[in-house]
Amino acid sequence: MKHTDRGKSPGPDGLPAEYYQLFPAKWAQVLELVYAAQFRLGRMSKFQRRAYISLLFKKGSRLEPKNYRPLTLPNQDAKFGPKSIGLLP
Template sequence: MKHTARGKSPGPDGLPAEYYQLFPAKWAQVLELVYAAQFRLGRMSKFQRRVSLLFKKGSRLEPKNYRPLTLLNQDAKFGPKSIGLLP
């Protein structure tokens, strides 16, 4: 959580990174349980699965002319970031 950028827009839940940085040890325990359950069940929360497509240019009928955009809650970003920091 200490590697998360401050001052970024929060996700749909409205909680900024600074909120999680107040009590990182406690949040680490909670998020560990959440990620373990998601791994065990084989699915993510509905907010982690929300993707919008932004049109770039060209024909609107071509899928390649869109790029995916996700607005994630901060807690959804911690899992992948922490895996990337493992030795």
């Protein structure tokens, strides 16, 4: 959680990274149980699979779909698992 950028837009749950950074030790315990269940079941919870998706205009004609790129805003807790695995030695 300490490696999460502050000031980023939250996902559909509305909880920014700063919310989880208030009590990182407590959230780590909770998320450890959540991720253990996910590994056991082989999938994320339906709430963690939710995200906002927006299209950002790049350049060129606004009438061409190829001139847009998707931007996905998942819930913060859905980002912690992959980030923590990536930080393992």
